[in-house]
Ligand SMILES: Nc1ncnc2c1ncn2[C@@H]1O[C@H](COP(=O)(O)OP(=O)(O)OP(=O)(O)O)[C@@H](O)[C@H]1O
């Protein structure tokens with residue numbers, strides 16, 4: 001059975017998709033594969049999409065391997081993927097790799113949670129109190145634009161070479177992004193929702209919890225996602241110059257030691273951490289905003 | 294404060310006393326006089342319909358009654374009889390249903406604000422949702438249902454509170470004609486059972502005649518009360534009987550001419 005838009009009882013003069021010779025004709029709109037077999041269609045599409053998402057990077061690595069083996073790529077700069085994998089295994093065997101990943105992860109997670117959560121709390125308050133927002137917004141914008149890596153020396157001066165300076169650097173980076181997004185989200189909550197709250201006599205707390213926070217949540221989470229990427233970027237920069245462990249240190253140190261394979265192990269791991277972080281946040285978003293699923 | 298034109302203190306059977314109320318909105322471009330010199334009583338237990346051309350200030354007047362907007366001049370006084378009961382609940386013209394709450398939780402929200410226990414609030418919510426034909430959609434999110442359904446969620450949310458005063462801004466506008474008729478009858482039943490005062494904004498003369506005890510016809514901007522018409526039909530009302538009666542046609546014509554004059558000031 002096919003459904004087509006045409007008058008009941010009239011006779012179709014044209015074939016499947018064609019237009020009749022005389023210029024007129026039927027435009028027939030029928031269910032496609034997506035409608036006749038929705039489950040199968042969705043499954044096939046999902047498989048295809050996953051397939052290409054995996055196939056493209058695999059193909060790129062294979063091309064890299066081929067070019068390296070053929071001697072097209074200078075092995076001092078671009079070692080073959082197999083060489084990189086071998087030194088990866090070596091680093092894992094010696095425990096250096098785990099140590100580096102753990103060191104970076106700890107700094108990222110601690111700094112991210114510290115900066116991000118403080119920013120959400122402060123942002124909710126600043127965003128809901130107009131006077132505070134007006135008073136603080138210019139200062140916050142000015143501080144936001146300062147590249148946070150530029151204040152690393154200052155943090156080192158104050159807190160020394162220990163973990164505190166690096167965690168604070170990540171925290172500050174995340175803080176301003178999340179803060180600006182939260183303030184923006186909170187002050188942008190449509191007044192019609194606040195009108196509902198007011199007409200019900202909702203308390204300040206109920207308004208914050210039942211109206212402001214959920215209404216602002218999607219944009220707050222966007223800020224959190226941007227911050228997660230920045231956290232990874234900034235910790236690597238800090239570890240280049242002010243650490244004796246971590247993936248950034250691994251990359252920087254391999255330059256000093258002239259071991260390009262290790263450099264690639266570090267670079268790839270950093271990007272994998274970034275990807276994993278992003279996936280976790282997508283999960284959080286899925287959990288916290290069920291109405292947007 | 295301008296002197297009150299009529300009685301100094303409102304009569305005892307008056308729920309809302311509006312006296313010489315004016316509202317001016319100042320915007321960047323200039324100022325809009327939305328309401329001017331509104332004097333109106335809403336009586337205890339009365340169903341008052343507000344009828345008027347678009348932009349005449351019906352929503353503004355309702356928002357002042359809801360305490361969401363302050364008048365620029367004049368006063369509005371409301372009597373709160375039973376402190377254990379909410380004074381008013383509003384059905385907003387744009388529904389303003391929370392997209393982040395399920396339909397049930399949307400209805401529960403105002404109940405929790407008035408101190409109802411969660412389990413009781415849940416019962417009440419499900420009861421009122423069923424009354425508005427929304428049973429089975431309690432756990433759906435508003436953005437997954439139709440506009441007419443969202444509007445009914447907004448109505449259920451206001452009715453569930455069982456306030457002394459119901460403020461409804463075109464609550465049936467997004468419904469199809471049949472459902473609208475059904476809900477008009479349902480609203481009549483519910484109101485007759487609960488005996489609260491209702492201010493009901495509508496564009497439809499028929500609806501106003503069918504539901505209202507009185508109809509306040511407003512003039513085009515700046516909004517004033519052009520006339521207040523008593524609707525003579527007895528209660529309980531049978532919608533079909535009323536629509537067939539000759540009084541209905543006469544009143545309808547009268548209001549229609551009144552409104553037409555407002556639309557064409559020439
Ligand atoms: N917040 C506001 N700021 C500025 N002007 C406003 C505001 N609210 C309403 N107005 C103006 O006041 C006038 C009355 O608006 P209102 O919404 O009360 O009309 P209405 O009678 O409800 O119209 P409709 O039937 O179309 O809903 C309009 O001219 C509108 O532009």
Ligand SMILES: [Mg+2]
Nearest residue numbers: 351352386462
């Ligand atoms: Mg309106």
